[in-house]
Amino acid sequence: MDSGSSSYRRFLDGDETGLIEIVRDYKDGLILYINSIVNDIHIAEELTEDTFVRLVVRRPADKGSSSFKTWLYTMGRNRAIDYLRHSKRRSVVSLDVCADDTATSNSVEDLYFREEKRRAVHLALGRLKPDYQQVLWLIYFEDFSCKQVAKVMKKKVHAVEMLASRARKALSEELRKEGYTSEIL
Secondary structure: OOOOOHHHHHHOOOOHHHHHHHHHHHHHHHOOOOOOHHHHHHHHHHHHHHHHHHHHHOOOOOOOOOOOHHHHHHHHHHHHHHHHHHHOOOOOOOOOOOOOOOOOOOOOHHHHHHHHHHHHHHHHHHOOOHHHHHHHHHHOOOOOOOOHHHHOOOOOOOHHHHHHHHHHHHHHHHHOOOOOOOHHO
């Protein structure tokens, strides 16, 4: 998978396969990210489609100041914020999908404990502030750097680093309240 910019440039030059590659490579992650903002998977799917439609109709210029993925996620985030602003709903982030556990054990007991850990992390994340949820989502599930997160969330890099640190601490506290020790983190 390329960075997305070359696919977008090809699309702007008239090659429709460039757009197909962009949608294929970024659709699922963008839906999950937008869902973490609007807390409704169906709305997130519509806003993701709207983001891609804007790419086709408006054909905005990628200024190249950040990675294509960061630019696309920023557009998606803006669509989500516009939606929330217009629907006058409060933004609550929910993480419906946790990262896959890479353990290869197949025992029923191990599978049960891994699922319980995922559930505990999911519930603890759901109790965090929306900004904490977003920063953790982007860093750990989308593999964004703090610089990329800063662009998406429209914050300074240092502010994102502090936010991430506080979010990790808050998540740890939430998990400790549930009786989990640091091994789950």
